[in-house]
Amino acid sequence: MEKKAQLQLTFNWIYILIAGVVILLFFVGIILKGQTVAEQSLEQDIVRIVESILIGAGVSENTKNFIDVSGLTDYILEFKCEDDFASLGIKGGAFKEIPIEPVFAPLELRTSGLILWSVPYELPFKVIDLLMATSVNTKYFVVGDGEFKEELEKAVKFEQGDRVRFNFDFEGNFDLGGNYQARVVYLEPIGSDVPGGLQGEEKVTAVDISGREITYYTAVNGRWAADGGAIPLISLPGEKEAAKYAAIFAGNAESYKCNMRKAFKRLEYVTKVYEGKLNELLEYYENPLADNQQNCKFILKEKKPDNMADVFNFQFKSWIVGCKTEARREDFSYCVGLLEPAEKLRNLNEELRSCIQLY
């Protein structure tokens, strides 16, 4: 009897132990699952929030925003744009496609502060806002002089202080200074060697925007290695050339081209809208009672060699189709042809000052 009781007691303890372990495992499983789900959901939330920040900043032109993201310092934000697929995400985690908005940013950012700047891309009318994104710990060294340097210096000044790490007068003292990455911007022809202070640093890239072409470089064994060929700058010369600014911030050649293709795509659609407006204008100025009818009609359809209707329909529009197709094949040189009719449209639109302007 005593023996039986002893046996039952031991069995009870073993039973309790097994049941306890099973229950414990069940709850540990739930907690682990919950943790994974929470992490995924947090990553998705981060991506969603950053995306809405980008969209908000992207639509309001000529605005600069500083966004405090000190909670995200554990994450690496990735900006990808390859083969016409653009995304924003967390490295190795959640990501979101950005099919419309061109975002020019370093390929990776690990930061406590995002800097966003939106500049309208005009060819000659506004096509889309190009959004430039960088971080407080990405350092930019501008090498070279000239008008563009002065313009850039004024443009990157922030009202709340110099948060963008742009260095203009550093007297050859290239120093990463604990920042996450550096970009050397050459406004004069680039040399072959990586500047001394940046030798041996991993995250260093360069861009040469000295002419009307853009070339990206990566640092390989202390020397600059070209990343793809030279990309023609598709922008009308003048102040605030959005495509030129964008080149400074884009991570590499592929990312720049991929984002510019988004702008060319939109250009086709915006042009369709202006085509509708132009047709309405032509019809309107057929009416002799319209204000300043003769002069406006002359600029719109009679002026030789170039009038608004001819330039728009037979030059500008046909270049757009070709540019979009060729740009998809990685060749931007065809798009240079767009610039001449775009310039003509700009001048003709100026002439239409006393009439209804096209844009």
Next chain:
Amino acid sequence: MKQNRKAQIRMAETIAVIFIFFVIILFGIVFYYKYSEITAKQEREELVEAKATQIILKTLFLPEVICSRGEAEPLLTCFDLMKVRAAKNVMEDKFGEYYFNLFPYVTITLTEVYPTEKEWVLYDKPKPESKNKDVSHFIVTLKDEMRSSKEGIFSFGYLTVEVYS
């Protein structure tokens, strides 16, 4: 006999404990489910509201319809009706897919309230079988340069964005 009875009582006790245990678990599950349902609904509503705000912002700065002024900065919260008339066809027909990426299941309407009353549907893509929609309005200026100077080229209206969920 006495021992048998004791075992029966213990068995009943165990069953009662297990029953209560499962009732508590069930109660917990039901409570958690209801809580999650309410939270999800709230999150969905917040998302739709945020989307509506985003779409209003996007529309207000849409290059296709803004009141541009040559090389100068465009007029804010102003729509060029000549462009609106042309944009409607572009956005809905041929390039619908592109604009669907910009404005998923949304209806965007411009309404003129003064001096005349008119309405233009800029974009219309209702979500099939959608039961809910979030409606937001924004006051805007409308510009139609084809009107005579006597009528005035500017008019007053509002933008309506309906986001389907």
